[in-house]
Amino acid sequence: MEAGGNSLPSGPDGSKRKVYYFYDPEVGNYYYGQGHPMKPHRIRMTHALLAHYGLLQHMHVVKPALARDRDLCRFHADDYVAFLRSITPETQQDQLRQLKRFNVGEDCPVFDGLYSFCQTYAGGSVGGAVKLNHGSDIAINWSGGLHHAKKCEASGFCYVNDIVLAILELLKMHERVLYVDIDIHHGDGVEEAFYTTDRVMTVSFHKFGDYFPGTGDVRDIGYGKGKYYSLNVPLDDGIDDESYQSLFKPIMGKVMEVFKPGAVVLQCGADSLSGDRLGCFNLSIKGHAECVKYMRSFNVPLLLLGGGGYTIRNVARCWCYETGVALGVEIEDKMPQHEYYEYFGPDYTLHVAPSNMENKNSRQLLDEIKIKLLDNLSKLQHAPSVQFQERPPDTEIPEKLVKPTINEKADEDQEDEDERWGRDSDMDVVDDCKPLSGRVKREYLEPKAMEDQKEVEYARETDTETKASYSGSMLIDEPQIKLEQDNINKSSDQPAEMNS
Numbered sequence: 001m002e003a004g005g006n007s008l009p010s011g012p013d014g015s016k017r018k019v020y021y022f023y024d025p026e027v028g029n030y031y032y033g034q035g036h037p038m039k040p041h042r043i044r045m046t047h048a049l050l051a052h053y054g055l056l057q058h059m060h061v062v063k064p065a066l067a068r069d070r071d072l073c074r075f076h077a078d079d080y081v082a083f084l085r086s087i088t089p090e091t092q093q094d095q096l097r098q099l100k101r102f103n104v105g106e107d108c109p110v111f112d113g114l115y116s117f118c119q120t121y122a123g124g125s126v127g128g129a130v131k132l133n134h135g136s137d138i139a140i141n142w143s144g145g146l147h148h149a150k151k152c153e154a155s156g157f158c159y160v161n162d163i164v165l166a167i168l169e170l171l172k173m174h175e176r177v178l179y180v181d182i183d184i185h186h187g188d189g190v191e192e193a194f195y196t197t198d199r200v201m202t203v204s205f206h207k208f209g210d211y212f213p214g215t216g217d218v219r220d221i222g223y224g225k226g227k228y229y230s231l232n233v234p235l236d237d238g239i240d241d242e243s244y245q246s247l248f249k250p251i252m253g254k255v256m257e258v259f260k261p262g263a264v265v266l267q268c269g270a271d272s273l274s275g276d277r278l279g280c281f282n283l284s285i286k287g288h289a290e291c292v293k294y295m296r297s298f299n300v301p302l303l304l305l306g307g308g309g310y311t312i313r314n315v316a317r318c319w320c321y322e323t324g325v326a327l328g329v330e331i332e333d334k335m336p337q338h339e340y341y342e343y344f345g346p347d348y349t350l351h352v353a354p355s356n357m358e359n360k361n362s363r364q365l366l367d368e369i370k371i372k373l374l375d376n377l378s379k380l381q382h383a384p385s386v387q388f389q390e391r392p393p394d395t396e397i398p399e400k401l402v403k404p405t406i407n408e409k410a411d412e413d414q415e416d417e418d419e420r421w422g423r424d425s426d427m428d429v430v431d432d433c434k435p436l437s438g439r440v441k442r443e444y445l446e447p448k449a450m451e452d453q454k455e456v457e458y459a460r461e462t463d464t465e466t467k468a469s470y471s472g473s474m475l476i477d478e479p480q481i482k483l484e485q486d487n488i489n490k491s492s493d494q495p496a497e498m499n500s
């Protein structure tokens with residue numbers, strides 16, 4: 001592969017980084033329900049691999065503090081957070097209107113411990129952002145990356161948007177934050193939140209065309225001050241490592257050059273891997289991890305998050321390997337014996353060969369997309385700056401450092417096929433709130449009312465200059481950040497390290 005971005009002062013890419021890894025031993029116990037493709041157990045499988053490959057001892061292992069209501073309400077609506085806190089499988093039948101209103105029930109079911117699950121994965125991502133704000137190089141939260149969640153709506157297996165919350169934390173310290181999304185699905189929730197600001201650039205590489213969530217057209221580029229600060233890379237079935245990197249590296253290289261972010265958040269959704277139960281790309285684990293390696297090479301504080309990924313043995317393989325990349329450690333292909341070893345037969349190796357499926361992305365189409373996006377980037381004359389005020393205090397996340405644990409046995413969770421989620425889409429459920437690729441259309445037709453001053457009305461542009469009002473974006477520069485000051489006490493995120 002070609003050389004990455006900037007060399008490190010201390011030498012090439014293999015140099016050590018200070019890495020924080022957030023993991024809650026409980027996270028693998030949350031269960032979306034029978035047949036649901038989203039399986040938090042994959043996080044525990046990843047952790048077991050990390051333990052047995054000996055990677056935990058190379059990083060600070062931290063149990064995240066639970067995000068509190070007020071932490072979640074930095075992005076989400078108060079009534080939505082109150083709903084998530086109170087709803088239970090037993091009471092949901094009495095809340096049908098609320099369920100529909102918040103899009104909870106089908107793709108995003110109510111399950112035992114739903115709210116503490118949200119607090120756990122959001123706590124890891126915000127905690128990671130706090131670590132980066134305090135001088136760490138890389139923070140990892142494989143339980144995070146739930147990029148579809150909206151301000152007042154669950155979507156695509158996501159309830160709260162830990163990514164938006166983490167970026168808001170990073171914005172306390174950094175003038176500009178870059179978000180990169182390599183999940184096969186468009187990173188719509190994050191894009192929407194920052195659509196009108198130039199302080200966050202979002203870049204999403206995704207399958208586009210008759211595919212959930214339906215947004216992410218190459219022509220969606222941001223609006224107002226945020227114009228040209230949203231980038232969308234629409235791809236087709238079967239994309240392989242070489243095609244993917246022929247876009248990823250030139251585009252991200254240019255983004256780093258012109259945007260000059262103070263921190264990078266990389267959503268590493270593993271449903272873009274070959275053989276994913278819901279995905280249709282053909283990336284190898286090394287091809288996927290090349291994105292991590294490349295973003296790491298710029299030596300900018302980096303938050304690595306999980307996301308989609310529905311062939312769970314491959315998700316664990318991928319995120320284990322990418323943790324090694326973060327650490328600058330190359331791990332061997334032969335897998336160590338561990339409690340989930342039987343998932344990885346018959347080869348028991350870390351890497352799996354991509355398939356021989358057709359790559360529907362023609363060279364010509366890829367080149368056109370690349371030229372279009374590089375042209376958009378050339379319109380950013382210089383990196384914007386903000387008038388900086390006193391930095392708001394950190395979100396108080398008193399997490400614990402934990403000893404690596406390697407023996408949490410999972411309840412068996414076979415990857416049962418279920419017709420509700422076929423291989424081609426995770427949106428097969430007919431739901432009039434959320435038709436396949438219908439979100440954009442619905443927003444044109446039925447703009448939501450302004451709900452409070454945190455929202456800003458804006459229009460989405462297309463090349464035909466169609467405009468529609470749209471809500472859900474955030475005003476980053478002033479009110480959202482100032483809201484913090486009443487809420488949050490002085491920082492207490494003092495590390496209490498046990499292993500490093």
Ligand SMILES: [Zn+2]
Nearest residue numbers: 183185271308
């Ligand atoms: Zn996805």
